[in-house]
Amino acid sequence: MTDLSGDGMKILGTRSVHVGMRLALRLSVGESATPIQIPCAYVRWTRNQEFGVKFGPMEPAVLAQLHDLLLVYQRSPT
Secondary structure, eight states: OBSOOSSEEEEEOSSOOOTTOEEEEEEOOSSSSOOEEEEEEEEEEEETTEEEEEEOOOOHHHHHHHHHHHHHHHHSOO
């Protein structure tokens, strides 16, 4: 996964997807972090093995987890 934002991300995958496809995603970051369950994401574009998704509606708790993850990575040195 790359280019994670509050409403989507880019993924390098090994499975074939197509534009409009609906996915459920599980983001596992680090061993101690609780995985983030994204119940609905839609494929918006594909290019070779890369594709972009836009997240669908999420529960407030999931949004908070995603927000916390983004804060951690925005503070991390590159």
